[in-house]
Amino acid sequence: MFTRIGEVMLYVNDQEETRNFWTEKLGFIVASESEEGADMKWIELKPTREAETSIILHDRKLIEKLSPELNFGTPxxxxxxxxxxxxxxxxxxxxxKVGEIETFSSERTFNFADNEENYFAVMENDE
Structure with a gap:
């Protein structure tokens, strides 16, 4: 049985630039950085140290070579x-780059783009 989502993989063209975007512009923290050999590196980002789910930045070109069967679209x-x-x-x-604030079924939201033009959404907590 599943208990939670642990990690979301983002396959990016420039790990350093994308890390800087998420930390400097969005305020995420680097929870860890790992390297395996000369080529394999991944960066774990979280909105807070206590957050259960993290975003892992992987080098898209390297992962495409290692596992070409994966879906490399942005989640x-x-x-x-x-x-x-x-x-x-x-x-x-x-x-x-942020979109306009929209209201759908009384839920307020907007989207934003990262440094590689991947779009994500933000919703206001309704508590």
């Missing part, structure tokens, strides 16, 4: 925040 991720308006403003001020 559709939904993040949550307690203050959607403030987060939208902060990301805009940091130069992050």
């Amino acid at each position: 559709s991720l939904m993040f949550f925040t307690d203050d959607l308006d403030r987060l939208h403003e902060e990301l805009s001020e940091k130069g992050v």
Whole structure:
């Protein structure tokens, strides 16, 4: 039986640039960095140290060579925040490409793009 989602794999073209985007622009922390041999490196990111789910950045070109059968499309991720308006403003001020705040079935949301033009969504916690 599944108990939780542990990691989400993102296959990126530039691990360092993408790490900098997630840490400098979005405020994520680097939970760990690992290397195996000269080529294999992965970076684990979390929104907070206590977060259960992490994002793992992998070098897309290397993984495509090692496991060409994988789906390398960007997963559709939904993040949550307690203050959607403030987060939208902060990301805009940091130069992050953000969409307009929309309301769907009373849920407020917007999307944003990372440094490689992958889009993700943010929804306001309704608590």
